[in-house]
Amino acid sequence: xxxxxxxxxxxxxxxxxxxxxxxxxxxxxxxxxxxxxxxxxxxxxxxxxxxxxxxxxxxxxxxxxxxxxxxxxxxxxxxxxxxxxxxxxxxxxxxxxxxxxxxxxxxxxxxxxxxxxxxxxxxxxxxxxxxxxxxxxxxxxxxxxxxxxxxxxxxxxxxxxxxxxxxxxxxxxxxxxxxxxxxxxxxxxxxxxxxxxxxxxxxxxxxxxxxxxxxxxxxxxxxxxxxxxxxxxxxxxxxxxxxxxxxxxxxxxxxxxxxxxxxxxxxxxxxxxxxxxxxxxxxxxxxxxxxxxxxxxxxxxxxxxxxxxxxxxxxxxxxxxxxxxxxxxxxxxxxxxxxxxxxxxxxxxxxxxxxxxxxxxxxxxxxxxxxxxxxxxxxxxxxxxxxxxxxxxxxxxxxxxxxxxxxxxxxxxxxxxxxxxxxxxxxxxxxxxxxxxxxxxxxxxxxxxxxxxxxxxxx
Amino acid sequence: xxxxxxxxxxxxxxxxxxxxxxxxxxxxxxxxxxxxxxxxxxxxxxxxxxxxxxxxxxxxxxxxxxxxxxxxxxxxxxxxxxxxxxxxxxxxxxxxxxxxxxxxxxxxxxxxxxxxxxxxxxxxxxxxxxxxxxxxxxxxxxxxxxxxxxxxxxxxxxxxxxxxxxxxxxxxxxxxxxxxxxxxxxxxxxxxxxxxxxxxxxxxxxxxxxxxxxxxxxxxxxxxxxxxxxxxxxxxxxxxxxxxxxxxxxxxxxxxxxxxxxxxxxxxxxxxxxxxxxxxxxxxxxxxxxxxxxxxxxxxxxxxxxxxxxxxxxxxxxxxxxxxxxxxxxxxxxxxxxxxxxxxxxxxxxxxxxxxxxxxxxxxxxxxxxxxxxxxxxxxxxxxxxxxxxxxxxxxxxxxxxxxxxxxxxxxxxxxxxxxxxxxxxxxxxxxxxxxxxxxxxxxxxxxxxxxxxxxxxx
Numbered sequence: 001x002x003x004x005x006x007x008x009x010x011x012x013x014x015x016x017x018x019x020x021x022x023x024x025x026x027x028x029x030x031x032x033x034x035x036x037x038x039x040x041x042x043x044x045x046x047x048x049x050x051x052x053x054x055x056x057x058x059x060x061x062x063x064x065x066x067x068x069x070x071x072x073x074x075x076x077x078x079x080x081x082x083x084x085x086x087x088x089x090x091x092x093x094x095x096x097x098x099x100x101x102x103x104x105x106x107x108x109x110x111x112x113x114x115x116x117x118x119x120x121x122x123x124x125x126x127x128x129x130x131x132x133x134x135x136x137x138x139x140x141x142x143x144x145x146x147x148x149x150x151x152x153x154x155x156x157x158x159x160x161x162x163x164x165x166x167x168x169x170x171x172x173x174x175x176x177x178x179x180x181x182x183x184x185x186x187x188x189x190x191x192x193x194x195x196x197x198x199x200x201x202x203x204x205x206x207x208x209x210x211x212x213x214x215x216x217x218x219x220x221x222x223x224x225x226x227x228x229x230x231x232x233x234x235x236x237x238x239x240x241x242x243x244x245x246x247x248x249x250x251x252x253x254x255x256x257x258x259x260x261x262x263x264x265x266x267x268x269x270x271x272x273x274x275x276x277x278x279x280x281x282x283x284x285x286x287x288x289x290x291x292x293x294x295x296x297x298x299x300x301x302x303x304x305x306x307x308x309x310x311x312x313x314x315x316x317x318x319x320x321x322x323x324x325x326x327x328x329x330x331x332x333x334x335x336x337x338x339x340x341x342x343x344x345x346x347x348x349x350x351x352x353x354x355x356x357x358x359x360x361x362x363x364x365x366x367x368x369x370x371x372x373x374x375x376x377x378x379x380x381x382x383x384x385x386x387x388x389x390x391x392x393x394x395x396x397x398x399x400x401x402x403x404x405x406x407x408x409x410x411x412x413x414x415x416x417x418x419x420x421x422x423x424x425x426x427x428x429x430x431x432x433x434x435x436x437x438x439x440x441x442x443x444x445x446x447x448x449x450x451x452x453x454x455x456x457x458x459x
Numbered sequence: 460x461x462x463x464x465x466x467x468x469x470x471x472x473x474x475x476x477x478x479x480x481x482x483x484x485x486x487x488x489x490x491x492x493x494x495x496x497x498x499x500x501x502x503x504x505x506x507x508x509x510x511x512x513x514x515x516x517x518x519x520x521x522x523x524x525x526x527x528x529x530x531x532x533x534x535x536x537x538x539x540x541x542x543x544x545x546x547x548x549x550x551x552x553x554x555x556x557x558x559x560x561x562x563x564x565x566x567x568x569x570x571x572x573x574x575x576x577x578x579x580x581x582x583x584x585x586x587x588x589x590x591x592x593x594x595x596x597x598x599x600x601x602x603x604x605x606x607x608x609x610x611x612x613x614x615x616x617x618x619x620x621x622x623x624x625x626x627x628x629x630x631x632x633x634x635x636x637x638x639x640x641x642x643x644x645x646x647x648x649x650x651x652x653x654x655x656x657x658x659x660x661x662x663x664x665x666x667x668x669x670x671x672x673x674x675x676x677x678x679x680x681x682x683x684x685x686x687x688x689x690x691x692x693x694x695x696x697x698x699x700x701x702x703x704x705x706x707x708x709x710x711x712x713x714x715x716x717x718x719x720x721x722x723x724x725x726x727x728x729x730x731x732x733x734x735x736x737x738x739x740x741x742x743x744x745x746x747x748x749x750x751x752x753x754x755x756x757x758x759x760x761x762x763x764x765x766x767x768x769x770x771x772x773x774x775x776x777x778x779x780x781x782x783x784x785x786x787x788x789x790x791x792x793x794x795x796x797x798x799x800x801x802x803x804x805x806x807x808x809x810x811x812x813x814x815x816x817x818x819x820x821x822x823x824x825x826x827x828x829x830x831x832x833x834x835x836x837x838x839x840x841x842x843x844x845x846x847x848x849x850x851x852x853x854x855x856x857x858x859x860x861x862x863x864x865x866x867x868x869x870x871x872x873x874x875x876x877x878x879x880x881x882x883x884x885x886x887x888x889x890x891x892x893x894x895x896x897x898x899x900x901x902x903x904x905x906x907x908x909x910x911x912x913x914x915x916x917x918x
Contacts, residue, residue, distance in 0.1 A: 032670060034672060173652075174652050174656075175634050193633045196651065197633075211491060213493060234710070253691075255714070258714065266725060266728070269729075271798060272799050272803060280806075281812065289832055293832060297836065310784045317776070324776055329762040335896065337751075339730060348738065351722065362739075432729070434794075434798065
């Protein structure tokens with residue numbers, strides 16, 4: 001049995017043994033681990049002891065485990081290992097790998113390596129692999145596997161179980177089986193649970209569920225993961241445009257998709273572009289710069305607009321210098337208020353709770369929230385300006401009225417912009433903190449100084 | 460068969476039929492839908508046509524489907540329905556519900572309703588329910604179910620399958636079965652796939668996998684979902700402190716956990732506190748204000764510090780008014796640069812890619828990235844200041860040197876603070892955009908004006 005603490009010890013131990021060339025002991029330790037953990041150990045070995053050591057470890061694996069471990073390695077390690085082992089070993093790994101894992105691996109490898117691998121497959125396999133590789137990345141097609149169990153509608157439970165017994169080990173899952181008509185259209189699904197709890201003479205047709213939720217082969221993986229979350233399925237069928245069954249997607253691949261999709265959303269919300277699936281530590285400095293530069297330069301230009309606003313009020317600021325002092329407060333409150341609202345709406349859109357048609361509800365809610373918050377915040381602020389800063393009442397009123405307006409505008413913009421983005425087909429995650437706070441900076445200054453010039457010209 | 464478009468039409472259709480009192484047609488339409496979609500329809504009916512209509516719809520469901528639908532309704536609707544149906548109907552729903560779903564439901568309902576429901580259970584059931592309700596919310600214990608299949612080690616495949624045939628319908632899953640010793644300690648797991656692909660005289664012991672990954676009943680649900688993502692399991696065993704098997708968690712419940720955990724993280728990153736699982740549209744205005752106020756007031760106070768810094772340099776700003784114009788640019792670049800770095804690190808920590816011990820690697824990477832970005836951005840900025848704004852070279856140099864320092868500091872702080880938070884046991888998600896940008900505001904102003912006073916006193 002394993003738990004997290006033991007696991008880390010075992011892994012560290014294996015690396016130590018390797019380093020002191022105790023290969024046999026390292027191997028014995030390693031074979032106790034789950035494939036996912038073996039992949040971790042090999043990744044760490046290649047980081048800390050060099051790729052030669054990682055290859056030695058990899059070659060110590062029993063052949064059937066090697067394919068499973070290989071599919072879980074980082075792309076860099078996969079490349080290094082392919083270059084370090086013999087063609088025969090490569091062929092064996094490819095033969096043993098689950099179809100969907102193989103497609104995942106091939107999608108990430110450079111074209112010359114893919115060609116090298118494809119050379120070793122039969123013509124039929126090559127055709128199938130090429131079809132799958134042609135589905136857009138992040139589509140249902142790129143996630144699915146063609147290895148599923150097909151049952152005949154006129155079979156009984158006994159026949160179905162006999163079929164599963166012979167085919168079961170080569171199929172991605174045996175827990176959901178599929179019934180098709182002669183035109184390869186899906187008629188229904190049969191769960192293994194229903195089969196094993198029935199007598200063997202019950203007709204499969206009686207157990208078949210016909211109310212089927214499916215996805216199209218070109219659907220985005222986000223739609224697929226939404227279906228899994230909503231319905232709690234173990235597998236979902238994938239159909240082509242003619243509604244023919246072309247593959248299935250299983251839930252174990254979906255958890256990784258969810259992680260990927262969420263990471264992409266969060267990174268966009270934090271102002272990082274680039275949709276490569278690489279992890280932070282694996283992404284080079286130049287790639288990081290390339291992913292971060294677009295937002296920074298865009299936001300710098302919009303900050304210049306705010307600068308322009310300020311320069312128009314230079315005389316006012318020379319006159320009443322204390323006004324400058326409250327700029328960070330107003331800009332900060334605006335930015336933070338707006339990003340609170342936009343974060344909630346972006347997330348609501350992502351989980352499917354909120355839709356663009358809810359705009360009036362969102363607006364009405366944000367209006368009330370922002371009024372309450374604005375009045376509370378500016379009340380506290382007014383006391384501070386009058387009694388701590390000892391500024392004139394007119395300065396206090398100008399700042400606080402601006403603050404209320406800024407919170408109101410920021411929350412409403414923060415609530416509406418993601419909905420608008422969704423409506424016109426832009427990723428709402430782009431309407432997050434960096435964008436909202438830069439936008440509110442500009443209008444905070446504009447409102448602030450306009451109000452101030454009006455007030456102080458009158459007074 | 461269903462796809463998203465059809466589904467929306469069917470749902471709208473059912474509401475229309477209800478509204479025009481065509482109950483029978485509405486019922487027939489509804490029965491075609493998956494339970495998750497029926498729950499959606501009832502939620503929408505209660506929003507748009509009133510709770511009475513929702514109760515009518517709910518009562519039209521066949522009894523076995525009612526329990527499944529009930530567990531998927533919002534807490535508000537569950538309460539309304541419990542208050543609107545008879546005690547007998549309540550009892551039926553509770554009897555039919557999966558154990559883990561029932562615990563989920565009971566956890567959210569008010570104590571008096573829970574008592575009302577518990578009155579209707581047998582003494583044994585009540586004891587079991589109370590044990591489960593006592594596990595901390597968001598722990599493995601609160602997610603697990605005691606309804607799993609136990610096999611005996613000395614059985615053969617035929618005996619195991621016969622046992623599954625009788626017990627299978629009452630178990631949460633039949634796809635993973637468990638073998639325990641006499642002390643209820645877990646010996647191993649057996650997959651149904653391995654059973655149905657073997658001859659009936661093969662001993663269960665031969666198929667049993669002993670290398671078991673498990674979680675403790677008090678582990679946080681985040682740890683549970685990490686295990687599922689890493690290993691791709693369909694179910695994971697839950698043990699108590701004496702390593703005795705007390706329940707299992709199935710993957711269908713994990714997708715919802717992941718959604719919840721991610722939502723909490725994203726909301727914290729966006730400056731919204733409060734860890735209720737309510738959705739945006741279901742959260743009242745006052746609750747929203749309460750969730751958002753803490754950050755805003757905290758950030759307002761820290762913005763006041765920035766104001767203080769500015770007030771110290773009032774004379775300088777009166778002298779060289781154009782300096783004010785570049786404040787938004789510097790504060791904006793700092794905030795955005797910092798939040799890019801912190802977003803990536805917070806996410807890396809959340810998915811387990813980065814650990815506090817990686818701090819030196821992160822720092823070294825952010826240093827290089829920020830230098831590159833800082834030089835590029837300020838280069839463009841310098842051209843703009845000299846040739847568009849036609850400001851003196853000294854102003855340009857002051858702004859641009861400040862910009863480089865600000866980007867550098869912001870990125871390093873953005874990279875380090877989440878690691879530090881993790882290290883001392885604070886949620887790293889709190890070190891996101893709102894916090895970082897307020898912090899960088901202060902030091903941007905301080906660096907900017909200090910540098911400016913030095914430069915312009917010399918010149």
